[in-house]
Amino acid sequence: MKLVLLSGGSGKRLWPLSNGRQAKQFLKLLSDENGHLHSMLQRIWRQLSKANLTDSTIITAGKMQVDLVRDQLGFNVNCLIEPSCRDTFPSIALSTAYLYSCQEGDRNEVIVVLPVDSYVEDKFYEELKKIDRVINTSGADIALVGVNPSHLSTKYGYIVPEKEQTKNNYLRVLGFEEKPTPLRASELINVGALWNSGVFAFKTGYILDILEQMDLPTEYEDLNRKYRKLPNISFDYQVVEKARNIVVVKYEGFWKDLGTWDDLTEEINPNIMGLGKMSKDSINTHIINQLDIPILVLGVSNLVVIASPDGVLVTDKVASVRLKEQIEELKSREM
Structure with missing residues (x-):
């Protein structure tokens, strides 16, 4: 299992501190267990390290952000440079091609994609280790991590799963609803809907097949040269909403998206x-x-x-x- 930590965004919702020069993931505003200030990126990296997942993780970043990544995490991190600032589908597609053609990946290897602005407990990353088995046992195209809602929220997207849970602790996904009204959010919670944590998991070959269907190369160097030809669209819209077989793993712990002030x-x-x-x-x-x-x-x-x-x-x-x-x-x- 390989992990991709998406760290190439800018975070306009945290202006004026988050901008083209220093995006939100690099702002040292959070406190660690010793009271020292650290960034979202540093917090997640420490949690991944505790879960022994850093060696299998690559970090995506823009050209202007690579030095910040290495300054905060060290020069030994595996950092993938995005040729230009694009949405999540191009970033994930390029990361998949890199892991496959430059890291001796296998088409059956599971890739887990993580957002950089999730604020979670350490156990969240221990739970991620189960996704490899979920993808393989469920036969799903994509596996998501859904958070059990702690309160009514209109800021998050909701995953609507089937009601009956399988013995393998995952649910088939029936649909999605993005940022519902308060009334609709209440209805969704009542039927067991989950917050979408922004975590995606899939087999390498699934994304490579999509690239081939789009007449795009699957080798990293070739795709890197044609990066601007990739549709500038989110992974949700380009892949997830078109997938026919999606499952969700329910997470019961604390989770928050640090996307707004x-x-x-x-x-x-x-x-x-x-x-x-x-x-x-x-x-x-x-x-x-x-x-x-x-x-x-x-x-x-x-x-x-x-x-x-x-x-x-x-x-x-x-x-x-x-x-x-x-x-x-x-x-x-x-x-």
Whole structure:
């Protein structure tokens, strides 16, 4: 079994700290067990190391990100450079071709793809070791990891599985629903739907067959040269939604996607990073200041206040999910 850790994105929902120069996965905002700050990438790598999975893991990264990966993890990590910034399908396709043609892979070898912004317990990565057997015993094209919902959420995608569980601890997938309304999310949870963790597993040959059907090369060097010809589309849309035989493994532990300031600040301690001060009646508010001028917050709650050389953000935490669209509008106005 091989693992691919997707670390090539930019994370516009965490502007202004996450940008073209330093993406969200490299921001040292989380605390380790010793109270030292580390990044999402460093946290996941340590967890993979505890599970003895780093030797079988490659990390995808853009050309401008490779030095950051090696600076945070060391020069011995197996880092695959993406020729250009694309969506997840091109990245996963190139990674599969690399593992197959450059790492002496086998068409029957299972590849597990991981997002870099998952915040989970260590046992999550121990559970991943079971996916190899699930793929082989189920005969599925793709296996997913679904998280048992701890609360009603409209921010996550839902996996709708069959009700009857097999003796092999996986469920057949009936369908998907992306970011439902509160009412629909409640209905989905009541019928046993699971949060989509963004973890995919498949046999190498399954993706190679898809590339051949698209008249694309399966050898790494050839595919690398034709990278721009790959459709700039997510793996979910290009592969998962077209697959006929999908199973899901249910995960019962803690899981969170650190894709927005609302979610990320729940795991950031202390509430003030950098030069700042807030009044005692400013509840559930975070200040992150990278400038040498002070920030003072008085009498307001549930805010994220961030100042950096690239911009200043003041947002209600719940509203932070709308940040990406606002940033794209700013760019369209060339501000």
